Amino acid sequence: MTPEAPTGDPFSNCTHCGFCLAACPTYRLTGDENNSPRGRLRLWSEEASGRLAENAWTDFYTAECVGCLACETACPAAVPYGAIFERVRHEHVANRRARVEPSLRLAAAAVAKPALFDLALLPARLLRRAGFRAHRFLFPGRPPVLKSTAAYADELMRRHRPNGPSVALLTGCLMEALFREINFATVRVLIENNVRVVVPESQGCCGAFQEHTGMDGVEALRDRNRHAFGLLEVDAVVSNSSGCGHALGKALQPGQKVRDVLGFLGELDLAPRRRAHDDGSRLYVDLPCHLVHGQKAAGIPATVLDATGYRWELAPNARDCCGSGGVYNLQKPDNARAILAGKSAFLEQAEGSPVILGTSNHVCMMQWHSAGVTGLVKRPYQVRHIIQLLDPGEDFRIPETKLPS
Numbered sequence: 001m002t003p004e005a006p007t008g009d010p011f012s013n014c015t016h017c018g019f020c021l022a023a024c025p026t027y028r029l030t031g032d033e034n035n036s037p038r039g040r041l042r043l044w045s046e047e048a049s050g051r052l053a054e055n056a057w058t059d060f061y062t063a064e065c066v067g068c069l070a071c072e073t074a075c076p077a078a079v080p081y082g083a084i085f086e087r088v089r090h091e092h093v094a095n096r097r098a099r100v101e102p103s104l105r106l107a108a109a110a111v112a113k114p115a116l117f118d119l120a121l122l123p124a125r126l127l128r129r130a131g132f133r134a135h136r137f138l139f140p141g142r143p144p145v146l147k148s149t150a151a152y153a154d155e156l157m158r159r160h161r162p163n164g165p166s167v168a169l170l171t172g173c174l175m176e177a178l179f180r181e182i183n184f185a186t187v188r189v190l191i192e193n194n195v196r197v198v199v200p201e202s203q204g205c206c207g208a209f210q211e212h213t214g215m216d217g218v219e220a221l222r223d224r225n226r227h228a229f230g231l232l233e234v235d236a237v238v239s240n241s242s243g244c245g246h247a248l249g250k251a252l253q254p255g256q257k258v259r260d261v262l263g264f265l266g267e268l269d270l271a272p273r274r275r276a277h278d279d280g281s282r283l284y285v286d287l288p289c290h291l292v293h294g295q296k297a298a299g300i301p302a303t304v305l306d307a308t309g310y311r312w313e314l315a316p317n318a319r320d321c322c323g324s325g326g327v328y329n330l331q332k333p334d335n336a337r338a339i340l341a342g343k344s345a346f347l348e349q350a351e352g353s354p355v356i357l358g359t360s361n362h363v364c365m366m367q368w369h370s371a372g373v374t375g376l377v378k379r380p381y382q383v384r385h386i387i388q389l390l391d392p393g394e395d396f397r398i399p400e401t402k403l404p405s
Helices: 019-023 025-030 037-049 056-064 070-074 081-094 102-111 114-120 122-129 149-160 173-178 180-192 208-213 218-229 242-252 261-265 289-294 302-307 333-348 362-373
Strands: 166-170 196-198 236-239 258-260 282-285 312-314 355-359 382-385
Touching: 019 025, 019 037, 019 070, 025 333, 037 056, 037 081, 056 081, 070 081, 070 289, 102 114, 102 208, 114 122, 114 173, 122 173, 149 180, 149 196, 166 180, 166 218, 166 242, 166 261, 173 180, 173 362, 180 196, 180 261, 208 218, 208 242, 218 242, 236 242, 236 261, 242 258, 242 289, 258 261, 333 362, 355 362, 362 382
Parallel strands: 166 196, 166 236, 236 258, 282 312, 282 355, 355 382
Antiparallel strands: none
16 A cells, blocks of 8 residues: 655645755765755656656665655755655555565565564574674664563563553564563663553554565554554553654554653653762763654653763764664665764764763664674774663662552
């Protein structure tokens, strides 16, 4: 099914002002006007009007786009670039103007069946837990191998009985199947802060993978999650992955707003982590594109970052794309590496020992980890999800002041 096109003439809003150029990672790499949002919109508009025949150059520049949506933030005319790009990319794949690698097609089929995907990645969870990292994107971690996040949340809910606000947690397909330790940390942080957590077992992939590749199946996945989340009586639906949260929001809006879990926690009186401020560590915070440009969040709340106990600051160019782009770093590895090279260069001279790069999207974490593995950054550094830095660990208690009187 083709993604829904924006109403009216979506190209007519573009005033060709050029504000998007400086925000676009591929334009900054190449200086090529066609490799910018303004240039791509012009090519797509000319094709749509019949003034330009289908051609290889349009196909090439469409495929070059990272899909970071920074142009939407920069655009004073509110051009719905992301929706236009999603539709054009889908049309190019459907009409065989763009080729999706067989491995990505297989992955898309697998994520649509959560139980199968979870089983398929069980060996990878075992390898990560044992400390083996056979791929540049596999950052260190000790994921639970068999217990699901839903079962873990139910266990902790019965043990601690929080009585505060309630949330439904999106576990994600890759996050749950490979990086499950982040989901477990999310459950602990929420419950420690007196939040009731439900994890719908009928949920599925948010559809972001299909969106990023232009393949069919997005609407079926959105329908599944509408049924899983749409009728729950909770205060919020939360996600610990900005890309997944952005995709789920397209399914649930306007009926139920999806919140980034860190933004939700920023409204609470958080239990802080106590650390020695003279321990030499320093946290540098990078903001995922689909948090600030997709979900239009201001960033990660300072109260949340303060609660980690670390000395922190925003990484240089924190609102710029790291090059991950969902699966862009698999489809366009040279571009993705060049984008990451510029973003990660500061780590070589960054103050702190250890230096920690913190973010809120597991796909961004994979990209940042690859900078060290591939030699872009030669000094040691850690990549962590911010929720992990708030994690109280297994033996936590809800503070007495948060228990019912």
